[in-house]
Structures are given as structure tokens and as C-alpha cells.
Amino acid sequence: MLMSADSSDSAKTSVICSTVSASMLAPPAPEQPSTTAPSILGVTGRSHLENALKLPPNTSVSAYYQHNSKLGMGQNFNPEFRSLVAPVTDLDTVPPTGVTMASSSNSPNSSVKLPHSGVIFVSKSSAVSTTDGPTVVVQQQQSQQQMPQHFESLPHHHPQQEHQSQQQQQQHHLQHHPHPHVMYPHGYPQANLHHPGGIAVVPADSRPQTPEYIKSYPVMDTTVASSVKGEPELNIEFDGTTVLCRVCGDKASGFHYGVHSCEGCKGFFRRSIQQKIQYRPCTKNQQCSILRINRNRCQYCRLKKCIAVGMSRDAVRFGRVPKREKARILAAMQQSTQNRGQQRALATELDDQPRLLAAVLRAHLETCEFTKEKVSAMRQRARDCPSYSMPTLLTISTLLIDRQRLRRRRSHISGPPTSVDMHRSAKQYQLAS
């Protein structure tokens, strides 16, 4: 796993990638294998600070957060059993370090269309890795270790339920995963935790929270990991207009608990850590997708996702956003916008049947070796030959079919808009000028 140093902004700079207190956190799963601490595979040092590029836009970040009043959604907690202990955060006792995990599978410079809004996700590496210095690769044995400390530390922790917590966050381990259904959220890989110290573990991917092994998780699109030379990851999800919640994809209202998130996820996380909440275990496979429209359907997975993306009481940032940070954010958003633009252009082309047809046809005629004319000639020649066989042509219809399939999949990802959407009108993240 890759961990990038997260300079976050202001916070603790000295903390060096502290691993999670696995022991405390992960109660051994009765039937599951015990949790192991992640091992560092490789570490690369990386220079930073020079990032201090001049992106002195006096634009305020707050301008990019929007208000969204919106809708919650489903709900589905079976009162019958609440075996899952809500990871009650109890920071006081918890160590401040957070480790970010990135899925190593994500290749740098990869631009992926993510589930949420079908926007592209620019992996950090693509955006910046070029000149980046060192990167730390951490191999995790268990996901639990990556879990936010509060889980372990919290006094109210209910061990009895922990047996379920065993999760294999790691891609590597995914396969080996003994129990497909993990009951404990702790196993989630922790994202975004910025290392306070200079050496932070940064996820290779801007959306490390959703590593390969958790593909089932809908990943926010438009995430842009900006990391310029040593700069900590930003992991911003931007839809071209507003910053999105890294947990559910809704409009983010600010940087809450270390993560750009919406009012809903902020409140949910706050409640989760305030009380020693124990959420009922996921009734599915602990991999519920968390989107605006369904974020209330599974508290267990929602909290898991919150933690996965890095929400933590330790990551809290107060006060005004430092200029440098602001500049970085704006830059990330711009990059995101650019990426989106390209993405959109491509999508537009793909969705524009006439244009696509024209393009395909043109290309076909220009390059196909079996056009009517050519074939005629061939036939003629063939006829002059004793035995010959007709070539099979790839038809446009074939291409169209594939396109439909693609579109279906895409829409599937972004999810259908609901009537609720209409009523949305809330506050969004805004960078003050």
C-alpha cells in the first residue's frame, strides 16, 4: 500500500507515520484470523514544500463548498440486533497518528471514472507524482490497524462484537480473505490521515480509501489528488462546481474531521464518536456503497466509509485555511475541472450517436481493408482463384452494442436521480476570497 505523507495543512507535523494501534483496535475475531500490523514494504523519501508554487489566487475556498439541503435516504437498521459496536472515538486516549492507505493497484496517472457522479478520478500520481520525491509503501497485514484509533481507545468499545471486525482491506489479502463478511468496521483502510510529521504516508491513489480490494465501494469521482513535490495529498473530489463529500459524494460543506465532507456525514461521524454508538452489523457484506441517496441505509458501512476516507477527531483543522493550502486546493480543483473537461469531451463524443457514427464510419473507410471497393477488387481476384473465403466484417452495430453496454454500466454507477434531488439546496464548500 502506498502512503503519502500528508501534510494536511496545519496540523501536527512531527508525527511520523504511526501505525494504528492494531492490538487495541482489532479484537481478535473468533473465527477469523487475527489482525496483523501492516508492514512497510518500501519507503521513498520525497521532497516537498517547493510545492509552494505560486497559486496565490485570493479566491476563497469556501466559494467552492455549496449548501445542500438534502435528503437523506434510506434507513435500515434492524432493531433486533446491534451487535456492532460503533467505533466510538475517544481520542483523548488515542494516539494522534493516522496512516493513510492507498491501493497499490491504482496505477499512477490513471484517470478513472468513478461511481459517484461518473466523474474522473485523477490519481495523485497522475497529477503530481512526476517530480515527486519518495513515496512510502506500506504493506498492511490487516486493515484494522489502519482503523482510526478511537475505535480501540474508546472505552465503550464492545469486544463481543469485534470478532466480526476482521477485515482484509488489503488487496493482497483480499483474496485470502477468510471471511467474506466482516462484521467489524475497523478493518477499513484508513485514508487521508495526514501524517503530522514531515514524513507522511500518502496513498498512492487520491482515493486510497477505496482500494482495489474494496472495489465494491463506490468511489467518489472527480477526486483529484494533488501532491506537488512533497506536498501532502489533497484528495479533493470536485465536480467542476463544488467540492464533494468523500464519504457519500454529496456536496461538501467543509473540511470536517480531516475530510471534505457534507453536513450529513459530518453530523453522522460526530454522533458516532460522541456517543459510544454501536451500530448494528451490516446485514450485507460490509461493503455497502455509500452514496447520498443511500447513505442512511447502513450505519455500519457508513461509519466504515467515514473512517476509510480518513475522518478522525485527530484530523480536525480549525481556523482559517492557510494561503498555501488554499492555493493547492484551488489548483487541485482546476486540474479536476480540466480532467473533467477532457472526460466530458470524450463522453460527449461517445454519447453523440451521429458524431460517433460519422467518426467510426470515416475511420472505417479510411482504414478498413475490406471496404466495398476493396472487397470487390478482392473478390474479383478471388474469383480468378480456385478457392477463396469471404472475410468477416466487423459492423458498426457491434460497436454500438458495446457502447450501450458501457452506458448502462455508467449510469448504474452514478445512480438514478431521485425526486429528493430536486429539493436539495444546501450549503456547499466555499473558499472565501
Place this chain on the structure above:
Amino acid sequence: MLMSADSSDSAKTSVICSTVSASMLAPPAPEQPSTTAPSILGVTGRSHLENALKLPPNTSVSAYYQHNSKLGMGQNFNPEFRSLVAPVTDLDTVPPTGVTMASSSNSPNSSVKLPHSGVIFVSKSSAVSTTDGPTVVVQQQQSQQQMPQHFESLPHHHPQQEHQSQQQQQQHHLQHHPHPHVMYPHGYPQANLHHPGGIAVVPADSRPQTPEYIKSYPVMDTTVASSVKGEPELNIEFDGTTVLCRVCGDKASGFHYGVHSCEGCKGFFRRSIQQKIQYRPCTKNQQCSILRINRNRCQYCRLKKCIAVGMSRDAVRFGRVPKREKARILAAMQQSTQNRGQQRALATELDDQPRLLAAVLRAHLETCEFTKEKVSAMRQRARDCPSYSMPTLLTISTLLIDRQRLRRRRSHISGPPTSVDMHRSAKQYQLAS
């Protein structure tokens, strides 16, 4: 089908038109053709965000919901067969995308008198579409795709019954409809689903839920679709005092599953999606009118109606109503009231025989070219002529007859008040201050 981009309000602009997740939603009908994903015919982008108008009314919405204690009504479910499967929603696994469908047949700016209370329904387009941005036209292959995801996704889904589910929501497809009697409600077009992203598919009509092909459905009157520049539709039914249930016209107790609805319909829909309820197919023509007094007569059609008006687990909205939204609702109610006022004024005039007579007479005398005097003159001239024919006069009595007919029809629609009405006194939707 028309889909308009719903810019909702603020939401993500960058979202690229996500199509409906047909695959997930529509379970293949055993005997029916498989569902296909809708194809986008055209998409128009629309600007948004500027909507950020200041609508700072501190009025609370809850004040407009009333309590209604009510009355039940008929009930007649034959236990013998329940062939219809209730669309059990099970979002977790479902993709978030929803496509809104509007019946293209509904023309914008149409003001229709609806069944329920004989009040006018202002289609969204009429109210606002003018300056609205782009609209997306989606051609749907199957109606199921448009169905709320829960239907497909729900684990409890009963395939055996799906064969009936094949429905042609689309007008286009209506004709082709293989099975006149659809057993599965899923086929219903989903209304109001806004795409979270900037480019959303918005129903062309404010009441897309009740597309042409479902004309038989009684539509609530007094519905007012307020959509100001990019604002999402409100689709509020207001009787001058309280917000009405879009399903049955009873007093709405709140915004449930994305629709203003009464406690009864809320509970009914909840039960429908919780259990894999299979309602017996409608014994009529699947077009039973759903009114407070008869809503319990046909579960099949009631659920169908619920879906038609947009109820969906994906449309759930939690938390307090945003101020902007609240303001919009109040404005819509006011508009509704105004409309009602005009409507009433007209109705009053029509029902005041003496006044009507006077008015008609006056108009007649002022404009008719065949008044006694004029005719006399004409006759005289005619007599001087060899051959002439007497003109046929349209008499006032003719007008009166038509009026009676109209009145009869109207009362029929609104339905006679039952004794139950008198005992009603339940909670109604109220906007808190």
C-alpha cells in the same frame, strides 16, 4: 421520453448525464423481452448555481401539513391470490442512478384540471420551464429501467412474478405492450428523480409520474409545479389549507419517500418495500383511481400510483427542510391558492345562473348578428328575394345544457363527501416557523 436535465439547484454540475441503471433495476422478465437501457437521444446542458437566490422566509413548512385522522376505506383484497410482487426496495446493492421520466405528451404550460378536487394542476413546465436549460431526451427501451432501483435490487425479488412486470411505461412502447395487464409495478416510470450531478435527467413534465399512458389515473388537483429557473419541481398539491397526498389526495403528513404523502400511503409504501409483498393483480384494468375514500380497494393500483408519483427509497429526505426549499414550497402554495382563487371565481360565475344568463345575454345582444331587429331586417330583405333560408340560432338553452353536463362531471370527479370526512382530524403537513 423526455428527460430534462435537472440542474436541481446547486448540485454538481460536472456530472455527466448518467443514464439509468437499467441493468440493476430491471429484472429480466421471464417471458418478456429483456429490459434495455434507455438511450439518450439528446442532452442539453444547463447552467445552475445562480439559483442561489435569497428566499429567506423563516416560515416553517410543517405548518402546512395537517393531521388527518382518517378513515379507512374500502378494503378488498382477496386473500386467494397475490400474484403481484410488491416492489421491495433494497437499495444497498442498488446503483444510485435514477432517471426521471416525463411523459413527453404533456405539453409545457399546460394547466389541467385534475380529478381529485377539481383544482388546477400547473405543470412544471408551465410555471418555469421557460428559461430552463437543457433537457435530455431519453429513449427508453423498457419501462423497468426507470423504475426505482429498489425493485430490482431488492433481494427478495421474486422472479417468478417478474414476467408480469414487463410494462411499457413509455408512450411509444405502450402500444406494443405485450401484456395489457401488467402485474409488476416496477414498470412504472419514475418521476422526479433528479440527477445529483449537474446534468440531471429531469422529467419534462412536472407530474411525470402520471404520463399519458396512465391517464386513467386520477391526478391530484391543485398541484402546483413551481420551477423557477433551474429550480427543481415541487409538485405540490395544495387545497388552500393543507398540502395533499399526491397518491390519494388525503392530507399529507409530510414528505415521505420523496413525495408529499399521507400517513396511510407512507405506511402502505413502507410495508410494500419492506416485505417482498406481492399484491394480487388488479381485477380491473390497472387503472383504479386512488382516492382517500377508495385507496384500500386495490393494493396493486395503490402501489402503482405510489411509484408513479415518485415514491422511492432513493428519494428519501432526512433532516430539516432547507430554507430555500421551504420558501419555494410556500411560494408554490401561494400560487396554488391564487390559481384556485381564479378557478373558483370562474366556477362561481359559471354556477351563478342569473349572472351567467345576464352575461351571456348581454354578450349576445352586443355581438350577435342575428338579433331580433337585425333578423327582421334581414327577413325583410330576404322576402324581397326569391329564395332564402332561415338561419339556425344557437339558443341559450343549449349553453345551459352543456353547463349541467359539465357540472355533473365535475362533481363526479371530486367525489361526494362521505361521512368519514366529517370525522377526520389528523395530522397534516406543517411547515415549522
Place this chain on the structure above:
DNA sequence: AAAATAGGTCACCAGGTCAA
């Protein structure tokens, strides 16, 4: 002082209940 967020508030709703 300005900008931003953690928390507190409390309007609102999904669901569960249970008498009818």
C-alpha cells in the same frame, strides 16, 4: 477582523407499534 469548523439545536422523517 475574517475565515472556518466542532458542536449544539431541533425541524423532520423512516420505522416500529398496536388498536381497530
Place this chain on the structure above:
DNA sequence: TTGACCTGGTGACCTATTTT
């Protein structure tokens, strides 16, 4: 089965506090 009521959770807003 239905639907009036009640409960717990949700999230839009507002305020106190922190940081620049």
C-alpha cells in the same frame, strides 16, 4: 392490513472557538 402515534436518527443552521 391499515394508519395514527411515538421514537430514534438525520442533517440544515447557528454559534462558540480557533487560526490566520
